[in-house]
Amino acid sequence: MGRTIAIGDIHGGLKALIQLLKKANVTPEDQLIFLGDYVDGWSDSANVVSYLIELAKQNTCVFIRGNHDDLVHRWLKSGEMNEKWLQHGGQSSMDAYRNFTAEEIKLHIGFFQQMLNYYIDNENRLFIHAGFSNQHGPESEYHDTGYYWDRTLWETVLALDPKLDKAHKYYPKRLQIFDEIYIGHTPVIRIDESKPFNKANVWNVDTGAAFTGKLSAIDVSTKEFWQSDPVHLLYEKEKGRN
Template sequence: MSRRWTAILRPPLFHGGDETLTERLIAIGDIHGCRNALKTLLEAVDPGPQDIVVTLGDYVDRGPDSAGVIDELIALGKRTRLVSLMGNHEEMMLEVVRHGEPHHNWLRYGGVETLESYNFDGGLDFLSPEHDRFFDSLGDYFVTDDYFFTHAAYDPGLPLEEQSTEMLRWYSLTEGVPPQHISGKTAVVGHTANRHGEILDVGHLLCIDTYCYGGGWLTAVDLKTRKYWQASDDGVLRS
């Protein structure tokens, strides 16, 4: 599948709120259709109207209820300050749905499960207007306080507004953890699944993709206190 890179990188929009009123800064890793895990996690974290919750992308594919995950995130955005980033799986889906790209790679990497969750009947117009608006709202990076957030990684020597979407959405940490970014801020990323279920913390970078769809955990971290919560898709919670 060819990749249609965005011409301009864009930070996502807040769904309300003034950043100076922040109470907690919470990041949530790759959800991949695991709605039950997301609901369990949100019940434990209980985000309030002054919290910022950053979701790192890959909401769809592989897990059993991608459509339900988007419903949960839309509802979440109505009660807290939600910042949602674009993952490579959203990119693959939207390339097929909106731009007519070949579907084979997307289906191979979890698109079948996504289509099933939307009760796919053969047409590519299966996204509701509300879900379309959610996908339109996704940004490529977010910066606040001493942290920045991307789906996958970053080029350490380039400002975030000059990064390629290849690096932000597709780079795997198995190819090497990048050095600290020139901004000096701590990076919070997902994308590279830690199959043992533990957060990867190398000081200047945290990776919180903990392999929920594969029997691992969905992770949320309060960056200011480093408290974390993890939920499995069968409803088990640990922190």
Template sequence: MRTLVIGDIHGCLAALKTLWRQVDPQLDDRLIFLGDYIDRGPDSKGVIDFLIEVKKTYAKAIFLMGNHEEKLCLATHGGSELAIWLSNWGGQATLQSYTTDNPNDIPAAHWEFLRATRPYYETSSHIFVHANLSANIPLSLQLPYTLLHKKFGQPKPHISGKTMICGHTAIADHKPINLGHAICIDTDPGRGGWLTCLHVETGQYYQANMNGESRASQLARPS
């Protein structure tokens, strides 16, 4: 069994499909998706359709919530929340993929999937979260803002002693950051970068982009 962690997808279905073929997940693999499935890229609807099928097929698949999913949920209230999502978060591309101008028209099955996403996932050695952790606060007491919005920066080791793996903070050179106690794998596929999948047990990572290109490498030594 492999533990495979996939970073921010941001509507980039073509990159996700290329990465999927490259990684070739098996039914006994543990698959962890770090959130931000939507916005920016051209096919958020297609990404959610794909992930719903993954959820049906892979019993060990885990789906976390990202801040973009949170903003979509808020946008259903209309008014300023909708305007902010459309203008600042890439929401227009998401609605175009659903051929609507109203987030409330998104299919019920997609809302069911999005609302079932988790704030974090924990194993005996790792904590998986969309954005970040506060180092001296137990996992169960972390603030939603920290889990969904806090940038990576230079996080200190968490009091649990476990390694944090996150996305959210786009990495300029499109290569994962490894601090030893914290790893960020948001390599910005929605803005010309690469989608990343990390094999946790080996440190090998796989990447694909919207041009159908793929590559693989090993995590750099902790900096």
């Protein structure tokens, strides 16, 4: 058996993804769990999806759905869009698909449709893009959107008193369900961190690849991690996300 590696938000940074997988010396024996947001950011959004489709032919891959993936999926299927999406990376994805054929787009739509809202492995580790709010776990949520839009899980962890015992009645019940939780969605550069960041039993692997940060991957067993160069340096002529 190979390693299980979780990979943070890519946001169209194909050059960073290729560099990262090389740095981590990924082999076909490794299981790769992508935490979502493959698109909306750098100019390679559509190319990232094509690359991942091919990668899944040689590696066991788990593709978690991110909020930006949902938005691009909706646009590809029906043309649905809104101004906020266009301002926050959507325009870059629209531009990236301009030269794709109808057959290629159909293949990509299938890729988006097959994404998972979350994944729980045999070690009771949860992999989810954003979070969940139900105290009984993600399977008890009433709406799918929380899986890829929620920020309350991450905010709860950041505000948590590290001295609070897990058995205390005030300890968040959401954090008692899983041994570990791996998320993306909220870049750790917002709290002045640059590497995969751990608080309580939550690991945030979004290290700001859409902005001025790097793309990161982490071995969930050993906690060894790898990072690309700052992604904006690989796309020097582009602005990335706002």
